Amino acid sequence: MNPDYAHLLPHGLADQKLLGRLLTNEMRRQNLSFRKVAKVVGVDHHTVRTLAGGGNCSFSTGLKICIFLDLNPFEIFRDVSRENTSSPLSAHAAVEAS
Numbered sequence: 001m002n003p004d005y006a007h008l009l010p011h012g013l014a015d016q017k018l019l020g021r022l023l024t025n026e027m028r029r030q031n032l033s034f035r036k037v038a039k040v041v042g043v044d045h046h047t048v049r050t051l052a053g054g055g056n057c058s059f060s061t062g063l064k065i066c067i068f069l070d071l072n073p074f075e076i077f078r079d080v081s082r083e084n085t086s087s088p089l090s091a092h093a094a095v096e097a098s
Contacts, residue, residue: 013078014073014077015076015077015078016051016054016057016062016076017054019062019065019066020051020054020055022069022071022076023048023051023052023065023068024052026068027052034049040068041064041067042064047061051065062076
């Protein structure tokens, strides 16, 4: 295990809004459509549009997008234990609300 990211695993969540912003920026940079990205990644274009708009995606789709962006998936994780220390479910709810 890479010690640089190990601290994120117990209480880490993927920041899908960040992933969506990174995807949008790359799409603009390469002048790509939702359909083109979807074809390259291997998902439905509605999924790409949802994620680019700040929505959520499945774990496997998130990994595919990270591969497309040449991004280490741990780079989109953030430690939520510092945001709310009461319980992992409370921390997850705080992320969902934001």
